[in-house]
Amino acid sequence: MLVAVRSAGALHRILDVLPVFEGDERIGVRFTLVPGSDFDVDALAALERSGARTVAWDEACDAKHDLILGASPKGPLRVLSGRRVLLPHGAGFNKTIPGEGSPRLPSGLDPHYLLADGEPWADLHALAHDAQLAGLSRHCPAAAARAAVVGDPTLDRLLASAGHREQYRRALGTGGRRLIVLTATWGPESLLARRPGLPAELISQLPYDTYQFALVLHPNEFSRVGSCDLSRQLAPALSAGLVLAGPYEEWAAVLVAADAVVTDHGSTALYAAALGRPVIGAYDGGTELIPDSAMARLLDRVPALSAPAGLEHALTAAASVDTAALADAAFARQGESLGRLRDALYRLLGLAPRAVPVAASPLRRPTSTPRRPAAFAVRAEVSGHRIRVERLAPGTTEAVHHLAAEHPEAGPRQTQSAAVLWRRASGGGAVMPPSSTWTAGGWTARVLDDAPGCRTAAAILGAERCLVRHRTAGTFTVRVEPVRSGGKVLRADPAAVVSAVHAWLGAGEQPVAPVSLLCDVGPMAIRVRLEDAAPADLDYEL
Incomplete structure (x- = not known):
């Protein structure tokens, strides 16, 4: 089996899926880096950290594979030989990138990426919700004919980790404070691009012994800027106690630990909403958010943060919004994803799965402990x-x-x-x-x-x-x-x-x-x- 990744974020998504093959010595897994991404350097580093066995792209193209897993339709995956599976890249299809693919369509629904010579090149599109299947049917019916709603493996890991919330808060040094997590996507309309000083402003105006702040960035932002430059840019907030969550597992553990989330239009906040956490919007508008998407509907219902001084009022207003009900528009089959994926993937392999129980594993404790202000x-x-x-x-x-x-x-x-x-x-x-x-x-x-x-x-x-x-x-x-x-x-x-x-x-x-x-x-x-x-x-x- 070959895992083909273009970015660190795509790799992290697939790592949450691989437990479906646990206990099966018949399955050998190799990883390859798909060329053409602006974020491939960090993807290569993430592969090295994972301990994965890798093969060069040219070698992967020359070989025949029993199954190919990818979490992004972009790049030349269609040239790989074998049955191909497209897994969820995030919490639904909420964002479009201007200048890429078809106007106003996310890549996961876009025939520009999903078809080759008019035919779908993936043998299975794994989706998280029936509404996503309906969207794929509207925009690319040929691909929808090969799609199945299986749920979201990453959400299931968060749900499996709910009982570890106190342990995560202890690792973060939260104590009796309220943990407010800022989530930011990547690109010119992201929270960090539009309001780069917001983390430091919040920390400077709100009491340290009442509030703890953490920042969850899209993995592409880590790749674009780099950890060294991020630490420099965020130095005032980091020295005042900001937690900068790591891009794999740790971000999700921080969401489990959170008391509330402040977000732009990135879909990470939908995971917090599915946990029932209050959500506050901090998106200034633009062309990337797809109207009537799950994320757009969430932002329409939650209060907005216009200035740091308004946080306490926004928290009060956010507490009255049933965010879990809003997140239901993005996540179906909760708690069932690995079992459904295992059935689908083994069917493609023509094998019977091993009689080993499969379940989402809890997230590891955060290790990015905040600095104690001096x-x-x-x-x-x-x-x-x-x-x-x-x-x-x-x-x-x-x-x-x-x-x-x-x-x-x-x-x-x-x-x-x-x-x-x-x-x-x-x-x-x-x-x-x-x-x-x-x-x-x-x-x-x-x-x-x-x-x-x-x-x-x-x-x-x-x-x-x-x-x-x-x-x-x-x-x-x-x-x-x-x-x-x-x-x-x-x-x-x-x-x-x-x-x-x-x-x-x-x-x-x-x-x-x-x-x-x-x-x-x-x-x-x-x-x-x-x-x-x-x-x-x-x-x-x-």
């Missing part, structure tokens, strides 16, 4: 013994109370400007002599000596304990209680609590330890106790 612009509101803090990216244009920075990770410019400096304890570990280690008491005192603009220095000793030294109020052990809710234990970042304590100490009231405070950090109300500095905490080795 500095925050902090808004603080003190009302008696209750303090609310909101931490934003340092470049925000919002009015803030103070700048807080981690020493020395934040760098000289931010550490010199910060009113709050904190350091996290290393967590111990054997250090072979000779060595020199700061104590928490020694380090906090030294910081206030060296940084005249700093008002509070804090050593974070663990998830529930800090040593806080204020320039005028004194030195305290700060104990942070975890929040227990619904059978879960939630913990705030102690650095956020340090900013709350700093704001309270600077409000003018002289503390008499011990004293209890209530700190509102994101969705959590954290109980905090200030005590006289414990000797063991002063001597704690950082």
Whole structure:
């Protein structure tokens, strides 16, 4: 069997299908790279990462194959010898590329790509929904005669992964925050092309302890720009905690973990909708979206995001839309795709499948963990013994109370400007002599000596304990209680609590330890106790 791929995205789709052949030693699989794509370099790299055995295109053209699998009708697949199968390339046929093929038709429905000398060159068109079959019947009836509705294997992997949602969120460091995923297709009308600054704008204007942001890009965008350049272009957002999801499996795991999705006209958001996630539109219009497609109908029904400040309102509006019902227009036979595909593919091979159960496998946990920001612009509101803090990216244009920075990770410019400096304890570990280690008491005192603009220095000793030294109020052990809710234990970042304590100490009231405070950090109300500095905490080795 030959797998013919033009792009990394097409390869990823087929990898979700190959489990239909698991346990069958009769099937040998080879991969080849179809020439002519602008994205073939990344496709070759993806093939190498997959561990696939490859054959050169010329060699593939000279050989006879029992079955050929492809996930794109573009390119010279028709010259390959053997029974050919076209698999779904995405969530339906929602987008057309101006200047390619027939006007206003996606390639998956376009006779320009599906016919050779007036005849369909594929022996099977695998579709995800009856509406897609109806569309193919209108535009290319000869190809529709060879089509079957089997469902979507990628969606079935997402559905099979629903029970792993908490594990994915833990891997992403989401905690009690709301995970908002931005999804972007490729091309001149994509979210990243039209609104390249949106990820950084959202992060700079919305509180870090309330929202986490992730970006899911079409694999073609990874290929077009490259990971190095993407990291450079997105650097402000990445340094502030943006998750850039990988183009295989990880993007889908991030959607499972998501609380809501902000999308352009790319069909990735239909997968989130099928999971019941709220969807917010961020498509500025153009010529690529096909009217009355499943994606067009979804965007017509969901609220639109015109500016970052409108996100919270849009989230409220999006929660009232039944996105799963809208996604039903793109996905049929949910949970059945691999079984239906196995029957169809083995029928083409003239073989009986092995008596091995076939089921979609859960997605692996995300590994693209976000960077932990080293500095925050902090808004603080003190009302008696209750303090609310909101931490934003340092470049925000919002009015803030103070700048807080981690020493020395934040760098000289931010550490010199910060009113709050904190350091996290290393967590111990054997250090072979000779060595020199700061104590928490020694380090906090030294910081206030060296940084005249700093008002509070804090050593974070663990998830529930800090040593806080204020320039005028004194030195305290700060104990942070975890929040227990619904059978879960939630913990705030102690650095956020340090900013709350700093704001309270600077409000003018002289503390008499011990004293209890209530700190509102994101969705959590954290109980905090200030005590006289414990000797063991002063001597704690950082």
